Amino acid sequence: MLRELSIENLAVIEKASAQFGGSFNVFTGETGAGKSILIGGINAILGQRTTKDIVRTGAKKATITALFDELPKGVSDKLEELGFETDDELLLSREIFADGKSSARINGKTVTAAMLKEIGGMLVDVHGQHENRILMSNDNQRDILDNYGEITAKLEPYKEKFREFAKTSKQLKALQEELQTKELKIEHLSGVVEELSALELEKGEGESLEKELERVRSAARIQQSVWGAYNALAAEDGASVNSLLQTAADQLRSIEDVEPKAKALCERLNAIIPETNDIADELFNLTADDYEEREASLSDKVSALKHAKRKYNMDADALVDHLAECKEELAALSNSDDEIEKLSEQRHELAEQVKIMADEISKLRKKAADKLSKEISAQLEFLDMPNVKIIFEISPDKITINGRDRVEMLISANAGEEPKPMNKIASGGELSRIMLAIKSVLADSDDIPTLIFDEVDAGISGRAAQKVGVKLCETAKKHQVLCITHLAQIAAKADVHLLIEKQVENDRTFTRITDLDKQGRISELARIIDGTASDSAIAAAEEMLSNGGI
16 A cells, blocks of 8 residues: 655645555645645656656656555566565655656666556556546446456456467468468469470570571571582482592592502592492481471470560579479478368367357356446445446447457436436546445455545535545545545545645745644644634534544
C-alpha cells in the first residue's frame, strides 16, 4: 500500500509530502487548493502520460516520489520478472522536465514509463468523476465479472490453449502461402526446363551452330564448287584429272624398259591416283547433302537459341548450366510434404478444444453475472439508488484470447425503464457510486491494495453521503482507501484526515498538505459544514467526529 508521497515543483505545489494510514484516508480543502494536482501527481507516479505544463513556473523539473510497502505477491513476482530485487518496500519516482522530457525509476533504477505503468497499475486503482474508463470499457466490464466469479484463474489454461491454437493457425497459414508460392515456382521452373531442354544444347555448341548455319546458307555456291571439283577429278568424258593421270601412268609404264627414270615417275603417279579417286568419292557424297532441310532445322534452332539468350540474359554455355540448376531445384521442390495436412489436423483439434473451454467459461460468466448484478444492485440500494438496476449482458462473439463472450454492463436508472448501455445514460455521480458499489462487492477478490476515489461524493448529500461514507469504511477494511471529498459525513469517518491548503506568499501560490490532529479535524469539518466554522458548526463537527460521521 501507499505509505508516503512526496511532491516537488508540481504546479502550485512547491514542496509537499504526506503519510498515509493503512485503511481510510481522506483529503479535504477549498476548491482550487490543489486536490486535483495531488491526483495528477499520483497518476504521474503510476506511469500515466504527463505534460511539461504541470512543472511549476520557474522550476527546471517536477519530482514525485512514492513509497509502497506490504507488496502483493503479484507485484513482487512482476518485479523479479523485470530484474528487480524485492523486499517489502518499493520506491517509485518520476521526474517531469520543463522541456517536456521525463524519466522514471523503480528503486532508483531507471525504467520506461511503460514499466512504471505496469507496476503502478498493480498497486493503485484511481477512480474519479472524470476517470470512468473502467466502467465505460466492455473489456473492463468483462474483467469485473471475471474477478467476481473467480474466472480469471480459469482463463489461464484457456488462454494458453488459445495461444497454441493461434500459433498453429499462423504456422499453417505461412505454409499454405509458401505452398502457393512453391506451386508458382514449380510452374515457372517447369517452363524453363521445357524451353531449354528443347534446344538440346551442349557446352561449346552455341558458336558452332551459327557457323554451321552460315555454311548451309551458302549451299548453292558450295554445290557448284563441289560439282566442279568432282567433274574435274572424275568426269566421264576422258578429260578428268583421274583419267589424265591414269593415261600418263600408262604412257610411262610403256617405256620403263628403255628409260630407267620412267618407272619411278610411274610409281609416283600410281600413288596419287587412289587419293584423287577418294577425294572424288567424298565430293560426290557432298553433292548428295539436303542443304534446304538442314538449313531449316539449323535456322529454327539458332533462332530459338538467340531468343533464350535474350530472355535469360545469358550466353549459350550459361544456358546449359541454368538448365541443370533448374532441373535440380525442380526435383527438390517436387518432393511431397505432409506438414500442411498434419498442421491442419492439429489446428482442427485445437479449435475444438478452445471452443469447449470457451463454452465452459461462458457458462461460468452467465452464472456469475446474475449473482453479481443482484449484489451490485443491493449495494446501490444501500447507497440511496434503490431504483437503479445493473445487468451484465453476455452475448456470443468471435472467439478471442478472452473467450467468446461480449460482456456489457447495462443500467436501468429508474423503475420500469429498459436497461441501456452504461456509457449512454449513467451520470458522473452515478458512476462514482456504481464504482464504489462494485469495489465493495469485489473487496475480497480485488488484489490491488490501494483504491483512490476522487469526488465519489459528487451529486449527493445527506443520508446518501453518510451511506457512501459507511461503504468506504467497509471497503477500507480490505483495501487502503484514499478519498477526496467535500462532505463532512465522509471526512469524519476517516482514520487519517489530510488538509490541502493554498496560500499566497510574495505573489506566488503555494499548496501544502497537513495531517490534521483531532482539533484540526474539528475545525475543518466545521468549515465544510457551513463555511464559517461557527459555534454550531463546531459543535456539529465534534459530535460527528465522536460518532464516526453519523
